[in-house]
Amino acid sequence: MPKQTIRDIDLAGKRVFVRVDFNVPLEEKDGQMVITDDTRIKETLPTLKFLIEKGAKVILASHLGRPKGQRDPKQSLAPVAPALSELIGKPVAFAEDSVGEETKAKALALKDGDVLLLENTRFHAGEEKNDAELAKGFAELAEIFVNDAFGSAHRAHSSTAGIADHLPAVSGLLMEKELTWLHDELENPERPFVVILGGAKVSDKIGVINRLLEKADTIIIGGGMAYTFRKLVQGITIGKSLYKPEWEPIAQAALDKAEQRGVKILIPVDALITDSFDFDTKKLGTTKYTGVNENIPDGWEGVDIGPESVKLFSEAVAGAKTVIWNGPMGVFEIKEAAKGTFDIAEVVAANSSAKTIIGGGDSVKAVKKAKLADKMTFISTGGGASLELLEGKDLPGVTCLKDK
Structure with missing residues (x-):
């Protein structure tokens, strides 16, 4: 299943919207939500490190849980930012929403190699409906779309598929690995x-x-x-x-x-x-x-x-x-x-x-x-x-x- 990957395009200085799978298990400890298993975050590190090394401005988007289009602090991606920052050894900024003017301003202010994590995409009811307007909102943040969320690839959502109507779309390294082993190797x-x-x-x-x-x-x-x-x-x-x-x-x-x-x-x-x-x-x-x-x-x-x-x-x-x-x-x-x-x-x-x-x-x-x-x-x-x-x-x- 030969799809273009991040190796096939010029990334330097480009704002890149990366759909990742940060749907990690969270537990409440002392009034704070804590990640109990960071495997899914670690799986995306090769892609993120590659993008950072190539001088891309990295914008990360993911869902977490099933908030059904409502804001739910217990299903916020906020705890992921410090955890990811520790893993990549550099600061990870956090946007309180996944679209909108404030988020766009944060995306436009990124410098080469910077990383911005967006809030849970499923806080918007349109995400799971593959809403065209929401997909357009995501696309306005970036110049390239990278899908590295294999676990959500079977769903036609605004951040997994709809956004590709507006931006050149390629695969991340985790997605490439999944397609190689579960498709190409078995052919x-x-x-x-x-x-x-x-x-x-x-x-x-x-x-x-x-x-x-x-x-x-x-x-x-x-x-x-x-x-x-x-x-x-x-x-x-x-x-x-x-x-x-x-x-x-x-x-x-x-x-x-x-x-x-x-x-x-x-x-x-x-x-x-x-x-x-x-x-x-x-x-x-x-x-x-x-x-x-x-x-x-x-x-x-x-x-x-x-x-x-x-x-x-x-x-x-x-x-x-x-x-x-x-x-x-x-x-x-x-x-x-x-x-x-x-x-x-x-x-x-x-x-x-x-x-x-x-x-x-x-x-x-x-x-x-x-x-x-x-x-x-x-x-x-x-x-x-x-x-x-x-x-x-x-x-x-x-x-x-x-x-x-």
């Missing part, structure tokens, strides 16, 4: 190419399954969506495990397509089951492992893959040259149901001869929780965006950028 992957998909609903992942059935050698299916496949393939009863009758034809069509294309689909052969499960309190009732292809009794539900499934999946992963993983193997937020997900994280990390790509969302949380992030080749910063890209969908925040 012609090194084989065997193994895909691991987890998560709750078959309906959410079927687009990705269908798309990757055209490229993968093996697809491993775990998580809540695996029970529909198990019911179909193994003919077992699945108790009250996650399942809807309308998922069956979707799963069957995927199985048929896999057979036609000679793609191996691996599904769990055993499970950790429980007789009661409360996600809110993170509590499970009595738990036990089923035997291989054993029925799940009425009143019980599967919450994780079992040890035999881990063995089965491990063999496929160990022999792979390219692995992409999206979605947990069970309810990994609950300690007792996290073993399968963490075991798979370890297996992926152990294959040092493969390119290992973690495709956003909960898989990233799991890999970080398992302290294995540094063992992976690439970890995506986008949940929904990575899924849509893997599905082959056009992302508004990417299609608006200039082609090479």
